[in-house]
Amino acid sequence: MPVRVQTEDFDVGRELAALRGADRSVGAVAAFVGTVRDVNAEASVAAMTLEHYPGMTEKALASIIDDAKSRWAIADALVIHRVGALRPADQIVLVGVTSAHRGDAFAACEFIIDYLKTRAPFWKKEETPDGARWVEARASDDDAAARWRVPSGPAE
Amino acid sequence: MRDSANATLSLVYLARLREAFGTTSERVEAPPGVTTVGALRGWLAARGGAWATELAPGRAVRIAVNHDLADADTPVRPGDEVALFPPVTGG
Numbered sequence: 001m002p003v004r005v006q007t008e009d010f011d012v013g014r015e016l017a018a019l020r021g022a023d024r025s026v027g028a029v030a031a032f033v034g035t036v037r038d039v040n041a042e043a044s045v046a047a048m049t050l051e052h053y054p055g056m057t058e059k060a061l062a063s064i065i066d067d068a069k070s071r072w073a074i075a076d077a078l079v080i081h082r083v084g085a086l087r088p089a090d091q092i093v094l095v096g097v098t099s100a101h102r103g104d105a106f107a108a109c110e111f112i113i114d115y116l117k118t119r120a121p122f123w124k125k126e127e128t129p130d131g132a133r134w135v136e137a138r139a140s141d142d143d144a145a146a147r148w149r150v151p152s153g154p155a156e
Numbered sequence: 157m158r159d160s161a162n163a164t165l166s167l168v169y170l171a172r173l174r175e176a177f178g179t180t181s182e183r184v185e186a187p188p189g190v191t192t193v194g195a196l197r198g199w200l201a202a203r204g205g206a207w208a209t210e211l212a213p214g215r216a217v218r219i220a221v222n223h224d225l226a227d228a229d230t231p232v233r234p235g236d237e238v239a240l241f242p243p244v245t246g247g
Contacts, residue, residue: 034247050246051170051171052246053168053170053220053223053239053241055223056220056223056224056239059223059224060223060225081246081247092246092247093246093247113247116246116247117244117245117246117247118243118244119225119244120244120246120247121170121220121239121241121244121246122244122245122246122247123170123171123172123241123242123244123245123246124245124246125171134171134172134242134245135245136243136245137216137242137243137244137245
């Protein structure tokens with residue numbers, strides 16, 4: 001299953017092994033793991049809650065993976081995103097990509113997390129010493145996603 | 157049961173907008189002129205209060221129609237699910 005939204009933690013090693021499976025054409029596995037920081041926007045963060053939009057979330061993530069598969073020669077891709085209550089150092093998200101070669105795996109992995117951060121309907125609410133606050137979207141995330149709009153990969 | 161004679165929309169509010177509006181969802185009868193996402197936003201903003209504040213022109217609001225991100229020109233039709241939310245912050 002390429003997309004999962006869940007409250008439980010995940011085991012990166014087991015998930016990547018399952019993604020790779022027994023596919024002998026795979027020569028590269030790239031992964032990104034996002035975790036909860038204890039400081040954001042100059043405030044200490046004791047805990048956070050992640051909310052999402054059930055139905056749209058799964059559709060948006062599947063669409064991002066389809067987009068990655070159309071741009072790079074990848075064998076498979078996986079996104080796991082947690083929701084609910086999380087604490088600093090907890091894992092939030094795993095993106096895994098398998099491919100014959102590392103170039104496609106690295107690029108597709110970065111593309112998927114960049115698009116996830118601007119298109120998948122998740123929201124973080126942080127607990128800080130001044131109370132709870134919704135995390136503001138970052139312009140740098142929009143910039144990161146915008147890099148991919150003009151295909152700049154290897155020859156088509 | 158859905159009355160197809162009326163432009164009934166299911167509206168969904170998420171994250172900060174859910175808190176600002178004090179509700180997670182509602183069903184509305186959109187007036188005849190409200191046929192696009194942009195028109196719907198303007199119509200809701202005319203309710204005043206938090207609606208006017210949060211949906212004011214220039215405020216960053218994302219809108220999805222039937223689970224797909226939309227823009228101001230995207231049509232809304234009877235039976236659609238339209239979600240309003242702030243820019244996303246996952247990952």
